Amino acid sequence: MKQVKFISLSFIVLWTTIVVKLILLSRLCLKLQDLDWREKLALQNYNLWRKENEDGNSDSTVRLIRDQIIMARVYVSIATMKNQTDLARELQNRLKESQHALRDASSDSDLGPSAPERIKSMGQVLSKAKDKLYDCKLVTGKLRAMLQTADEQVRSLKKQSTFLSQLAAKTIPNGIHCLSMRLTIEYYLLSPEKREFPRSENLENPKLYHYALFSDNVLAASVVVNSAILNAKEPEKHVFHLVSDKLNFAAISMWFLLNPPGKATIHVENVDEFKWLNSSYCPVLRQLESAAMKAYYFKSDHPTTAGSSNLKYRNPKYLSMLNHLRFYLPQVYPKLDKILFLDDDIVVQKDLTGLWSVDLNGNVNGAVETCGESFHRFDKYLNFSNPHIARNFDPNACGWAYGMNIFDLKEWKKKDITGIYHKWQTMNEDRVLWKLGTLPPGLMTFYRLTHPLDKSWHVLGLGYSPTVDKTEIENAAVIHYNGNMKPWLELAMTKYRPYWTKYIKVDHPFIRSCKLSE
Numbered sequence: 001m002k003q004v005k006f007i008s009l010s011f012i013v014l015w016t017t018i019v020v021k022l023i024l025l026s027r028l029c030l031k032l033q034d035l036d037w038r039e040k041l042a043l044q045n046y047n048l049w050r051k052e053n054e055d056g057n058s059d060s061t062v063r064l065i066r067d068q069i070i071m072a073r074v075y076v077s078i079a080t081m082k083n084q085t086d087l088a089r090e091l092q093n094r095l096k097e098s099q100h101a102l103r104d105a106s107s108d109s110d111l112g113p114s115a116p117e118r119i120k121s122m123g124q125v126l127s128k129a130k131d132k133l134y135d136c137k138l139v140t141g142k143l144r145a146m147l148q149t150a151d152e153q154v155r156s157l158k159k160q161s162t163f164l165s166q167l168a169a170k171t172i173p174n175g176i177h178c179l180s181m182r183l184t185i186e187y188y189l190l191s192p193e194k195r196e197f198p199r200s201e202n203l204e205n206p207k208l209y210h211y212a213l214f215s216d217n218v219l220a221a222s223v224v225v226n227s228a229i230l231n232a233k234e235p236e237k238h239v240f241h242l243v244s245d246k247l248n249f250a251a252i253s254m255w256f257l258l259n260p261p262g263k264a265t266i267h268v269e270n271v272d273e274f275k276w277l278n279s280s281y282c283p284v285l286r287q288l289e290s291a292a293m294k295a296y297y298f299k300s301d302h303p304t305t306a307g308s309s310n311l312k313y314r315n316p317k318y319l320s321m322l323n324h325l326r327f328y329l330p331q332v333y334p335k336l337d338k339i340l341f342l343d344d345d346i347v348v349q350k351d352l353t354g355l356w357s358v359d360l361n362g363n364v365n366g367a368v369e370t371c372g373e374s375f376h377r378f379d380k381y382l383n384f385s386n387p388h389i390a391r392n393f394d395p396n397a398c399g400w401a402y403g404m405n406i407f408d409l410k411e412w413k414k415k416d417i418t419g420i421y422h423k424w425q426t427m428n429e430d431r432v433l434w435k436l437g438t439l440p441p442g443l444m445t446f447y448r449l450t451h452p453l454d455k456s457w458h459v460l461g462l463g464y465s466p467t468v469d470k471t472e473i474e475n476a477a478v479i480h481y482n483g484n485m486k487p488w489l490e491l492a493m494t495k496y497r498p499y500w501t502k503y504i505k506v507d508h509p510f511i512r513s514c515k516l517s518e
């Protein structure tokens with residue numbers, strides 16, 4: 001990424017220098033009206049730019065070398081065109097020397113002692129070329145062509161570098177991709193009966209402790225399950241219900257076939273196989289399928305997004321049904337009474353069975369509240385200028401967090417939670433109530449139906465806040481890397497990573513060969 005930034009910076013420098021050259025030349029041999037609008041604009045910018053740089057003057061030699069390099073490139077192509085091979089070769093040699101002298105110098109102090117020599121010999125060959133080849137129109141034409149290419153490169157690189165830095169936060173790194181591929185291949189080599197998990201009789205037993213984990217990241221899912229089991233007092237009573245998507249289903253299944261979670265039960269499903277989850281039933285799917293929605297998510301310059309960072313809207317996470325599956329828990333698990341919902345960017349550090357016996361006082365959702373210090377109240381998430389919102393909700397109501405929620409599925413069905421969610425989701429077709437994600441509809445759906453859990457159950461912020469208290473982290477039952485700095489990314493905060501990496505099975509051969517054990 002650094003490299004991309006560097007390249008794009010040097011292209012911008014090149015671009016500016018070409019513009020300057022072009023303008024100087026144009027002044028000599030063209031009338032101003034021959035310039036197109038972009039060149040005129042550049043001319044105005046150039047004057048500003050000049051002023052800025054006049055005081056310092058600490059890069060005048062660097063600028064001279066850059067100018068020479070550009071003119072040499074122009075003459076190389078003219079010389080080649082006019083069959084002056086000797087001259088072209090000579091220019092090319094000087095060009096190499098100058099580029100070497102410049103390397104990545106940005107001010108005169110970065111230049112080596114050979115620079116004045118280079119400038120002199122380049123000056124000589126350039127003046128020879130000028131005598132032999134000078135043709136105002138041709139030179140201007142070449143410069144224009146170079147400007148256009150550089151311009152395009154700047155544009156594409158700029159796009160690429162913001163894209164990459166945003167993508168870094170969202171995508172799966174190579175190591176995990178490698179792991180996923182290896183597991184997928186293994187999975188399809190298995191005969192169908194070997195793809196079954198044991199103890200399927202536990203899956204619908206309401207007396208056991210059931211977890212719901214929806215993930216497309218095999219390593220993250222392995223950490224959640226492994227950490228929960230290692231810290232469970234009676235692992236045989238815990239049942240993990242995983243749901244993934246069609247790209248990751250095989251890998252996640254294979255991982256747990258190869259690394260069965262001790263005496264606990266595990267079960268992996270593919271969300272794309274849920275036939276009941278279709279666009280006639282589910283408004284978010286209907287909306288996703290509608291053309292308007294596609295435009296909203298994919299159009300590159302949506303008017304409501306400031307600046308360049310509309311990438312958030314293209315994050316597949318917002319498009320993924322896996323993310324909305326949390327609103328369909330009784331449909332996925334019709335036989336269960338309670339389920340603990342976990343995000344895949346968490347680590348379990350304690351036995352969690354106490355959560356199943358917390359009295360939710362008739363509420364549906366048990367969650368930790370987030371409004372304490374950071375003002376995460378309803379008005380932060382919902383559009384209170386909208387009468388539907390203003391009429392139904394208190395802007396000061398306390399927000400709560402997804403990531404570790406105990407849901408009472410009997411109450412859920414009684415209160416038709418999924419119906420409430422559908423109602424709000426349908427009303428938000430044009431995105432005026434809230435913009436993105438599952439938290440705003442969650443806050444609305446579970447309004448006055450959420451029971452606050454003790455904060456030590458779920459400590460948040462390890463994916464964005466550098467100041468989460470160490471004691472709080474270490475005493476937490478669950479820690480949550482919410483934010484962009486996920487523990488599996490290079491972006492992760494190093495001081496929080498060990499709490500997560502300690503649950504990676506580093507001795508597994510695939511983990512080692514995919515270089516995930518470092």
Ligand SMILES: *[C@@H]1O[C@H](CO)[C@@H](O)[C@H](O)[C@H]1NC(C)=O
Pocket residue numbers: 083
């Ligand atoms: C360029 O020069 C080479 C040999 O010096 C000659 O064979 C060729 O025909 C020339 N081409 C043009 C376009 O003048």
Ligand SMILES: *[C@@H]1O[C@H](CO)[C@@H](O)[C@H](O)[C@H]1NC(C)=O
Pocket residue numbers: 275276277278279280281
């Ligand atoms: C769509 O879902 C509904 C209920 O969720 C179901 O009754 C219907 O059969 C499904 N349609 C298809 C085509 O699968």
Ligand SMILES: *[C@@H]1O[C@H](CO)[C@@H](O)[C@H](O)[C@H]1NC(C)=O
Pocket residue numbers: 383384385386387431432433
């Ligand atoms: C908030 O709601 C009002 C009323 O429906 C609407 O005019 C406005 O555009 C909404 N704001 C946003 C940011 O969508």
